[in-house]
Amino acid sequence: MPPTRYNADEVTRRIERLREAYEVVRVERRRDEPVETFADLRGYAEDGYIGGAYVWVVREPEQAHDLTESMPDDAFGDEDRVLLGMGRGSNHWGPAGGGLEGFDPADPGSGETYEDAAVREVAEETGVECEVHGPVTVDRLVVEDPDGADEVHLAYVVFGGRYAGGSIDVQPGELNGAAWFSELPSELHPNLDFWPEYWADRGEDA
Structure with missing residues (x-):
C-alpha cells in the first residue's frame, strides 16, 4: 500500500488560503525526526488535529487600564x-x-479557521480579547512514522494581533501565568528565537 499523508491536502489548502488573504506569508517547512509517539499523533490526525494558532497580542499605551487612586503620583503612562x-x-x-x-x-474545509482558533484560544487561556491582522510565521511540520513511510502534516500559525479588551485571567489548567511585557523575557520559548528582532523592528503592525 502507498504511504498515507495524513491531512496533507487540508494543510496545503489552508496555507494557500492564508497566502490569498494576506500579502506576506512566511512559510517554513520542516520535517521532524520520526517519533516513537507517532501512533498517538496519527490518532489525533484521524480525529481532525491539523495544528495550532497563536497570537502576538500587542497593547498600545492608550489601551492600558487607568491607574487606581492608590498608585503613587510619579506613576505615569505605559x-x-x-x-x-x-x-x-x-x-x-x-x-x-x-x-x-x-x-x-471527511469534510475538507470544515471547522475553525486559524484566525478563529487563535482569537478563541487567547480568550480562553488568558481572558484577553484580541484581533488578528495577519500571520507572522507559518510553520508547516511533517512528522514521519519511525516504522513506515506514513506522514502526519500539521501547520502552526503565529499571528500579529492587537488588544481588544479584557484583563488577564489565566486558565490554570493551561497556563502557569500570563503577563504584559515591554521587553521580552530571557526565558522565551526556543522556537521563538527570531522574535526579539521582530519585536524591536515590528513597526505599527506588530
Whole structure:
C-alpha cells in the first residue's frame, strides 16, 4: 500500500488560503525526526488535529487600564506591551493560543479557521480579547512514522494581533501565568528565537 499523508491536502489548502488573504506569508517547512509517539499523533490526525494558532497580542499605551487612586503620583503612562503566557509544564514564555477545533477529515474545509482558533484560544487561556491582522510565521511540520513511510502534516500559525479588551485571567489548567511585557523575557520559548528582532523592528503592525 502507498504511504498515507495524513491531512496533507487540508494543510496545503489552508496555507494557500492564508497566502490569498494576506500579502506576506512566511512559510517554513520542516520535517521532524520520526517519533516513537507517532501512533498517538496519527490518532489525533484521524480525529481532525491539523495544528495550532497563536497570537502576538500587542497593547498600545492608550489601551492600558487607568491607574487606581492608590498608585503613587510619579506613576505615569505605559508603553507598547505584548501578551505572553507560560504553559503548564514549561518555564518558557510564548504567545497564547492552541489547536483548531471542529475539523472533520471527511469534510475538507470544515471547522475553525486559524484566525478563529487563535482569537478563541487567547480568550480562553488568558481572558484577553484580541484581533488578528495577519500571520507572522507559518510553520508547516511533517512528522514521519519511525516504522513506515506514513506522514502526519500539521501547520502552526503565529499571528500579529492587537488588544481588544479584557484583563488577564489565566486558565490554570493551561497556563502557569500570563503577563504584559515591554521587553521580552530571557526565558522565551526556543522556537521563538527570531522574535526579539521582530519585536524591536515590528513597526505599527506588530
